[in-house]
Amino acid sequence: xxxxxxxxxxxxxxxxxxxxxxxxxxxxxxxxxxxxxxxxxxxxxxxxxxxxxxxxxxxxxxxxxxxxxxxxxxxxxxxxxxxxxxxxxxxxxxxxxxxxxxxxxxxxxxxxxxxxxxxxxxxxxxxxxxxxxxxxxxxxxxxxxxxxxxxxxxxxxxxxxxxxxxxxxxxxxxxxxxxxxxxxxxxxxxx
Ligand code: AP5
Numbered sequence: 001x002x003x004x005x006x007x008x009x010x011x012x013x014x015x016x017x018x019x020x021x022x023x024x025x026x027x028x029x030x031x032x033x034x035x036x037x038x039x040x041x042x043x044x045x046x047x048x049x050x051x052x053x054x055x056x057x058x059x060x061x062x063x064x065x066x067x068x069x070x071x072x073x074x075x076x077x078x079x080x081x082x083x084x085x086x087x088x089x090x091x092x093x094x095x096x097x098x099x100x101x102x103x104x105x106x107x108x109x110x111x112x113x114x115x116x117x118x119x120x121x122x123x124x125x126x127x128x129x130x131x132x133x134x135x136x137x138x139x140x141x142x143x144x145x146x147x148x149x150x151x152x153x154x155x156x157x158x159x160x161x162x163x164x165x166x167x168x169x170x171x172x173x174x175x176x177x178x179x180x181x182x183x184x185x186x187x188x189x190x191x
Contacts, residue, residue, distance in 0.1 A: 001026060001080040002105065003187070004087070004161075006154070007113035009146040010120040010127070011172050012179060016113065017084040019180045024189055027077050031085035034067060035059065036135075054136040056145035058153060061091040068092075069099050083107075088154045093161075109187055110161045113172035113179070117147060 003026065005013040017028040035053055038046030049059050058064075068086050071077070087093040100106050115123075124138045137146060161167040168186045172179055184191070 001108045001187070002083075002100070003081070004083045004107055004110045005113065006110060006158070006161075006167075007172060008115060008117075008120055008150045008154075009143060010123045011113040011115045012176065013084045013113060015176055016179060016183055017082045019176075020082050020183065023184075023191060025079055027079070027081040029068070029071055029077070029081050029083050029086070031064060031067065031083075031088075034071070054142070056137050056142040056149060058088060058149060061089055061095070064088075064092060065095045065099075068096065072099075087157060088150075090157050090160065093157045107166070109168065110166045111183060111186060112158065112167055112169050114169055115172040119173060120147060 003020070005017055007013050014028075014030055014032070017030065020026050021028045032053075035046070035049055039050050039053065040046070045063070049063070052059050064086060068083070072081060083096075087096050096107070121140065121143055124143045125140065127138055128134060136142070158167060170179060170182050170186060174182070
């Protein structure tokens with residue numbers, strides 16, 4: 001099963017993707033984590049995208065599409081994957097469907113985690129890495145920009161999935177475990 005988790009910054013996509021990976025063996029593919037790993041390693045890609053990511057803007061579509069095209073071909077994705085942070089634009093959504101169709105594969109479910117803006121701002125103000133450090137893009141001004149970029153570029157792709165009857169809406173304002181249960185139920189999975 002291949003799943004897309006959609007939702008604004010701080011909606012809980014990463015949290016829920018990790019739980020699905022733990023419980024069902026589907027591979028989490030977090031584009032944000034992939035970019036941050038490239039940045040931490042100082043690769044050419046990481047150096048190129050750092051200022052974009054830290055300012056809360058989107059990395060260009062061709063870069064992201066190439067990353068996902070390669071990542072989803074890796075053997076650990078053969079049993080199914082969860083896309084956390086991709087697609088984020090109409091071009092990415094169309095490219096994803098095309099690349100999977102060319103492999104005789106497809107996206108089986110698209111889940112949208114819905115969370116209020118006030119809740120997003122509160123969650124990201126509190127978020128800390130295990131070492132206590134903060135993500136550069138969690139500064140309040142950058143969080144506001146990320147929310148605006150989501151509204152401008154990602155929210156418009158919702159009809160792409162909704163019109164095809166592929167989108168399931170999940171109340172992301174509930175506790176972490178309640179959101180997980182709602183996702184498991186929407187996907188028809190059994191523990
Ligand atoms: P990315 O890392 O994907 O950031 P994001 O989408 O803004 O998502 P977050 O990681 O902030 O939030 P989340 O929804 O995963 O929530 P989380 O589970 O962490 O991308 C970063 C940047 O990379 C982008 O801005 C862009 O520059 C670039 N990029 C990435 N993909 C791209 C693409 N496809 N195209 C172009 N550019 C791209 O939860 C947040 C917090 O809330 C945590 O502290 C968590 O513990 C808490 N929490 C979670 N669920 C709950 C709950 N139910 N109740 C209470 N607290 C909760």
